[in-house]
Amino acid sequence: GKPSRSPALGGGGARSKRRRRVQQVQRSSALLSPAVMYSTRKTWDLSHSPCLQELWKKDASLDASSVDLLSDGEDDASFLSLPTATYSQRPSLTAELSESNTPNQQLLIQTLQDKIFEFQAHLHSQEVSRRLLLQLQQQCSGVEKTSAGAEALQPSPSGVRSLLSGDQTSDPLREQLVTRLHTKVEELEKKVSNQTQEVERLRSQLGATDLEKQLELLLVENQRLKKELKSCKSTDAAAESCSHCSHSQEVETLRREMFHWERQARQREQQLAELEKEVVEKSSSLESLHRQLHGTTQQLEETRKRQAELKLTEGELSRHLVTPPRAKCVTHMVEEEEPADAGRAVAELQKKNEDLLEQLHTQKQLQKDLQTQLHESQRICAQLRTQILVYEGEMARAQGQLEAEMQNLEEEKNRVIEEAFIRAESEMKAVHENLAGVRLNLLSLQPALRTLTLDYNLLKRQVQDFPFMLDQAITQAKQEICQVISEVSTTNQELLRKYKREMNLRKKCHNELVRLRGNIRVFCRVRPISQEEQDSVDARTMLSFDSDDDAVLYLSNKGRVMKFELDKVFPPPASQEEVFQEVQSLVTSCIDGFNVCIFAYGQTGSGKTYTMEGIEDNPGINQRALRLLFSEVLEKAPDWDYTITVSMVEIYNESLRNLLGDSLSDRLDIKMNPDGSGQLYVPGLTEFTVLSPEDINRVFELGHMNRATACTNLNEHSSRSHALLIITVSGYNTVTGSRTQGKLNLVDLAGSERIAKSGAEGNRLREAQCINKSLSALGDVINALRGKHSHVPFRNSRLTYLLQDSLSGDSKTLMMVQVSPLPANMSESISSLKFAQRVRSVELSSSSSSARRHENSSTSSSPTHDSVEFDSPPVTPVPLPISRASSAGSTLSSTSRTPSTSRRRSQSQLSTGRLKMTA
Numbered sequence: 001g002k003p004s005r006s007p008a009l010g011g012g013g014a015r016s017k018r019r020r021r022v023q024q025v026q027r028s029s030a031l032l033s034p035a036v037m038y039s040t041r042k043t044w045d046l047s048h049s050p051c052l053q054e055l056w057k058k059d060a061s062l063d064a065s066s067v068d069l070l071s072d073g074e075d076d077a078s079f080l081s082l083p084t085a086t087y088s089q090r091p092s093l094t095a096e097l098s099e100s101n102t103p104n105q106q107l108l109i110q111t112l113q114d115k116i117f118e119f120q121a122h123l124h125s126q127e128v129s130r131r132l133l134l135q136l137q138q139q140c141s142g143v144e145k146t147s148a149g150a151e152a153l154q155p156s157p158s159g160v161r162s163l164l165s166g167d168q169t170s171d172p173l174r175e176q177l178v179t180r181l182h183t184k185v186e187e188l189e190k191k192v193s194n195q196t197q198e199v200e201r202l203r204s205q206l207g208a209t210d211l212e213k214q215l216e217l218l219l220v221e222n223q224r225l226k227k228e229l230k231s232c233k234s235t236d237a238a239a240e241s242c243s244h245c246s247h248s249q250e251v252e253t254l255r256r257e258m259f260h261w262e263r264q265a266r267q268r269e270q271q272l273a274e275l276e277k278e279v280v281e282k283s284s285s286l287e288s289l290h291r292q293l294h295g296t297t298q299q300l301e302e303t304r305k306r307q308a309e310l311k312l313t314e315g316e317l318s319r320h321l322v323t324p325p326r327a328k329c330v331t332h333m334v335e336e337e338e339p340a341d342a343g344r345a346v347a348e349l350q351k352k353n354e355d356l357l358e359q360l361h362t363q364k365q366l367q368k369d370l371q372t373q374l375h376e377s378q379r380i381c382a383q384l385r386t387q388i389l390v391y392e393g394e395m396a397r398a399q400g401q402l403e404a405e406m407q408n409l410e411e412e413k414n415r416v417i418e419e420a421f422i423r424a425e426s427e428m429k430a431v432h433e434n435l436a437g438v439r440l441n442l443l444s445l446q447p448a449l450r451t452l453t454l455d456y457n458l459l460k461r462q463v464q465d466f467p468f469m470l471d472q473a474i475t476q477a478k479q480e481i482c483q484v485i486s487e488v489s490t491t492n493q494e495l496l497r498k499y500k501r502e503m504n505l506r507k508k509c510h511n512e513l514v515r516l517r518g519n520i521r522v523f524c525r526v527r528p529i530s531q532e533e534q535d536s537v538d539a540r541t542m543l544s545f546d547s548d549d550d551a552v553l554y555l556s557n558k559g560r561v562m563k564f565e566l567d568k569v570f571p572p573p574a575s576q577e578e579v580f581q582e583v584q585s586l587v588t589s590c591i592d593g594f595n596v597c598i599f600a601y602g603q604t605g606s607g608k609t610y611t612m613e614g615i616e617d618n619p620g621i622n623q624r625a626l627r628l629l630f631s632e633v634l635e636k637a638p639d640w641d642y643t644i645t646v647s648m649v650e651i652y653n654e655s656l657r658n659l660l661g662d663s664l665s666d667r668l669d670i671k672m673n674p675d676g677s678g679q680l681y682v683p684g685l686t687e688f689t690v691l692s693p694e695d696i697n698r699v700f701e702l703g704h705m706n707r708a709t710a711c712t713n714l715n716e717h718s719s720r721s722h723a724l725l726i727i728t729v730s731g732y733n734t735v736t737g738s739r740t741q742g743k744l745n746l747v748d749l750a751g752s753e754r755i756a757k758s759g760a761e762g763n764r765l766r767e768a769q770c771i772n773k774s775l776s777a778l779g780d781v782i783n784a785l786r787g788k789h790s791h792v793p794f795r796n797s798r799l800t801y802l803l804q805d806s807l808s809g810d811s812k813t814l815m816m817v818q819v820s821p822l823p824a825n826m827s828e829s830i831s832s833l834k835f836a837q838r839v840r841s842v843e844l845s846s847s848s849s850s851a852r853r854h855e856n857s858s859t860s861s862s863p864t865h866d867s868v869e870f871d872s873p874p875v876t877p878v879p880l881p882i883s884r885a886s887s888a889g890s891t892l893s894s895t896s897r898t899p900s901t902s903r904r905r906s907q908s909q910l911s912t913g914r915l916k917m918t919a
């Protein structure tokens, strides 16, 4: 309980011993690694750490110099921010306590502070030990890397052991050192566990106010360490990105170890917090004890004062008791002197004496009580002192443990810092290596960069020049395009000119060909003998053919063979298609603006309708011609825009019927066009504009239906009437603007049998007369044309009048003479063939134009019949030409062509009432 017994940290013996030990460890580590990282920074010098128990024993006093023991220069102070202020506060705190507390209490507090200090020192030493261990691990890992990589890199102590076991032969000294270090580590671990247990124990016993401050400091330090850890983690995370880093495993192990130590540190923190709480409680109990002691001491002082007073009072009383004779003497004297008052005075004195005796009794009683209290206080004081001594001992122990714990924590903190530093150094090294690599790359990239820069500048210039170049190129391209366009235009014009010339040439050639062939061509088709005819009548064929010449037909009649030379002879097996093949050139010439007439001539039942109309599944010339026109027109599009119109007319008994009209009873008439053009037209004639092959079918159906409803027997009616399909093809050249118009007249003539043979009467006779009239008129017209007569009797029949345009000029005429092979029809067949032969020798000539003009000048619209003999055979036999060559020659010699312009003018004289209908 003496102030002089205050323990101090200035004990040099323990300090020097610890310093020697730490220096020894440092020397060992320096031995292991000559180029240790400590060359770059100072580390903790634990030689200043005091051993508090020794200090306690040596009763060393705390002086100012001991405060600096934990700080080893500026660097360490800055490196480890554990403030020296904590220690520097100790003297003043002790001084304050020493002023207000009893020496025992001061001693107790001092002991606790010392224990805390020792705990911190212990933490520090633990930190240093861990740092040394870390160094060893690093060295071992370095050795592992160089030893052919036999074992995995393990920075843990076990890894160190395994490494050292493989390196024993090379360095015994190192082995000893490592063994020592292992022992040291184990000792430290044991120490840590002991300290932990001790701290646990102290937690329930001790408390100190300074511990709070220490704890705060430790908390601050811990926070700082956490920050460093975080920064290290972030650095580690950055380093993790480098997957090929050889230290990744080591870093991972270190990280795990760091987490372990962090967890331990947190546990220690909790322990410290609990200890702090207990210290606070103990402090409060101490204070209450202090107050209690103080009160007891004051009571003691008062008791002593009262004892002294009591003693004085007793002395006085004893004196008073000793001096009664004097009082009596006084009383006597008083009585003697003043006998009246003396008795009163004595009474007073006696009363006073009694009071004093009473007071004395009270004081004695009080003295007894106080003595009892004093004894009690002394007893309590002794108890308290004993308790304080016990507490002091416990606190000393706890403080020592706390200090050891704090030292451990300090060491651990330093170790963690050192680890972070080592890691940072290794990372720095890696970064430097990377930097060197990057520099090398930069050096290698510089030429490429220069090249790229040059390229970039070049490209930049090109880009800058590009708009100008583009403008130039566009201008040049425009000029070239304009030039090409002008050239193309010129070429086009030239081509167009050539095209026109070629077209004209083609037409001329075609005309020449037609002229050479003859404008009137005559084909003959022999129908086959039907199955019924073969069964019922004489089915012998009277006709024969020349296999070498398809233009010759032989007819044997009564032992005499007649030879007929025509343009083409189709034997019975000839198909519709074969027939049309020979016809289609005439059909297409219609597109070029020629007027064409195709007649089917022959006796009843010779196959005229079959050839022209055909049957449903095997159409004749009419349908095929229209389909061909469509396909040709489509081929010429879009340069040519064609319109195809169709009209169907029936001539029965010299009357015209509109087969596509609504009313068949209306009779049509052929009139001169009132516009003064001199052209003929048929008012009320229906024209259908056909736009597709389907329209053709509809037109034929309509015409056929109208024709059938107009008669009771269609076969008979068709034999006695002419059926005309008039197809007009109007073309417009969208390029040249030229126009053409051609007309194709497809005529299925009535039967040509002679009236005498038919034996008709009445209406039938009238029908036959009309038929004969028209056929005779046709023969006369053709004859006149052949003979180049100045007068061509077109008006002698409605048929020739209607076909005037298509029979004159450079029009083309095809006469398809149909014959029956049966002997029964021999006479008619001969008649028909003779007619065909005669027609074939006729050549259309320009001379007809004058005649046509002459006829057109006539105002009469009805045909004349002056050249028709009704009772004569329909066809006047004419001398047959010897050969086609002679005929052609005569044609050549006698032909003078009508210019195409005049032909154009003569076209379409047959105009209609402009009733255009679209089917």
Ligand SMILES: Nc1ncnc2c1ncn2[C@@H]1O[C@H](COP(=O)(O)OP(=O)(O)OP(=O)(O)O)[C@@H](O)[C@H]1O
Binding pocket: 526, 527, 528, 572, 602, 603, 604, 605, 606, 607, 608, 609, 610, 611, 715, 716, 718, 719, 720, 750, 751, 818
């Ligand atoms: N080349 C042919 N092949 C097969 N059959 C044919 C051929 N020519 C005509 N016929 C057949 O002969 C018959 C009479 O033919 P078609 O009616 O065409 O004669 P036509 O001369 O038109 O008679 P009409 O003057 O009475 O109209 C029909 O049954 C027809 O099918």
